[in-house]
Amino acid sequence: MRFYSTNSPQSTVSIEQALFHSMPTDKGLYMPTPLPRLGAKFFNDIAGLSLADIGFALSQALFGDEIAKQDLEELTAQAFPFDTPVVELEPGRVGILELFHGPSLAFKDVGARYMAALMAHFSARNDKEINILVATSGDTGGAVAMGFHNVPGVRVSILYPSGRVSDLQEKQLTTLGGNVRAFEVDGSFDECQAIVKQAFVDVELNQALALSSANSINIFRLIPQGFYYVRAYGQVRHHGKPVVFSTPSGNFGNLSAGVMVQQMGLPISHFVAATNLNHVVPSYLASGNYEPGDSVATISNAMDVGSPSNFVRLLHLYGDDYSTVSQHVTGYFYTDDETRAGMVQIRDQHGYVACPHTAIGIMGINQYLADNQQDAVGIALATAHPAKFKPLVEDVLKQPVEVPDRLAVLADQPKKSTRIPAEYMAFRESFLQTV
Numbered sequence: 152m153r154f155y156s157t158n159s160p161q162s163t164v165s166i167e168q169a170l171f172h173s174m175p176t177d178k179g180l181y182m183p184t185p186l187p188r189l190g191a192k193f194f195n196d197i198a199g200l201s202l203a204d205i206g207f208a209l210s211q212a213l214f215g216d217e218i219a220k221q222d223l224e225e226l227t228a229q230a231f232p233f234d235t236p237v238v239e240l241e242p243g244r245v246g247i248l249e250l251f252h253g254p255s256l257a258f259k260d261v262g263a264r265y266m267a268a269l270m271a272h273f274s275a276r277n278d279k280e281i282n283i284l285v286a287t288s289g290d291t292g293g294a295v296a297m298g299f300h301n302v303p304g305v306r307v308s309i310l311y312p313s314g315r316v317s318d319l320q321e322k323q324l325t326t327l328g329g330n331v332r333a334f335e336v337d338g339s340f341d342e343c344q345a346i347v348k349q350a351f352v353d354v355e356l357n358q359a360l361a362l363s364s365a366n367s368i369n370i371f372r373l374i375p376q377g378f379y380y381v382r383a384y385g386q387v388r389h390h391g392k393p394v395v396f397s398t399p400s401g402n403f404g405n406l407s408a409g410v411m412v413q414q415m416g417l418p419i420s421h422f423v424a425a426t427n428l429n430h431v432v433p434s435y436l437a438s439g440n441y442e443p444g445d446s447v448a449t450i451s452n453a454m455d456v457g458s459p460s461n462f463v464r465l466l467h468l469y470g471d472d473y474s475t476v477s478q479h480v481t482g483y484f485y486t487d488d489e490t491r492a493g494m495v496q497i498r499d500q501h502g503y504v505a506c507p508h509t510a511i512g513i514m515g516i517n518q519y520l521a522d523n524q525q526d527a528v529g530i531a532l533a534t535a536h537p538a539k540f541k542p543l544v545e546d547v548l549k550q551p552v553e554v555p556d557r558l559a560v561l562a563d564q565p566k567k568s569t570r571i572p573a574e575y576m577a578f579r580e581s582f583l584q585t586v
């Protein structure tokens with residue numbers, strides 16, 4: 152398995168280089184080559200397999216030539232001690248793929264924990280401390296903080312937009328301490344992400360320090376996210392219907408991960424890209440015009456991304472061709488009022504309490520199935536536990552939301568963060584003081 156940059160497909164790098172360097176110097180994004188194609192038999196036989204089993208089988212297909220079978224088995228078991236169950240809201244019609252059973256109660260645990268295990272596997276060969284830089288609009292930061300907390304030889308710096316993440320999300324980023332440091336940026340998520348990307352092309356900084364990313368610009372954060380699409384397919388295949396996935400989307404890593412496993416042979420009939428008022432990709436899918444901008448703040452804050460990193464990967468996976476991508480992916484977006492109404496309707500109809508992002512995914516699948524493909528089974532990805540947005544969900548649904556212990560314990564912990572303006576040099580200076 153090799154990795155090429157979307158900006159220069161002719162030259163390739165090794166697994167280790169792509170994992171630790173995260174972003175090619177030509178500012179493209181790494182893509183795996185060749186992407187193995189698995190036969191129908193593989194996908195027909197997965198019904199009883201757990202996320203860890205599927206992660207192991209797919210890891211072997213992807214990296215089996217370079218990483219020993221036993222090491223892959225250990226690292227997938229270590230990464231995935233939890234599962235990703237499908238809860239069927241309307242059996243054979245709509246299911247919810249619950250991705251929030253990991254330590255940080257969000258789907259990002261899958262990618263962050265796999266990446267941490269893979270880095271630990273290779274870091275025996277590295278003597279330099281690794282500095283992981285992460286920009287978050289809410290969920291990535293917590294998963295990465297927990298995934299890498301106390302991992303020897305790794306230091307994590309998380310940039311988040313001040314006032315634009317939920318209180319409990321902020322606690323997840325700012326209370327662990329140790330090798331995890333939080334930078335509270337006076338700006339938007341897009342500005343945080345731009346600072347991180349600038350650090351990766353800062354030649355002097357990269358000569359002095361080993362920098363790596365745990366955002367979805369790092370292909371190893373994204374590849375494992377494909378595993379849960381396969382796990383979900385295994386749970387609904389028995390209905391014998393085409394399967395459509397609705398993915399709540401911000402940076403579009405989650406959707407790109409689904410497209411990658413589709414290209415590995417997983418029979419996904421269609422994708423729905425569901426988002427909030429940051430609708431740059433749904434607008435592109437409808438019109439062919441791509442117009443990124445700064446993000447607007449919404450109640451589904453983890454999707455507040457105005458310039459999604461993985462748009463380039465999504466397009467690339469469909470041959471950089473608008474008509475192909477728009478045949479495979481339908482985009483929908485919802486205002487905050489529509490999201491609130493959707494949360495209430497989902498609770499009233501099904502007794503299911505969804506976070507705002509998950510509600511958008513469910514609204515997307517319902518809209519798509521009603522308009523286009525009534526014979527399909529639709530799966531909406533539930534990206535985060537509703538307790539991460541407790542005050543908002545309680546206010547919308549007028550009912551208490553129970554907070555799992557692992558999140559509740561953070562509420563009284565003191566926040567530790569370094570406040571900086573949204574300027575690269577301010578971050579650089581402050582960051583260098585800590586390394």
Ligand SMILES: N[C@@H](CCOP(=O)(O)O)C(=O)O
Pocket residue numbers: 286287288289290291292365366367368401402404405453454460
């Ligand atoms: N929605 C994300 C933003 C970062 O996306 P990533 O997939 O590139 O890590 C978040 O919750 O932080």
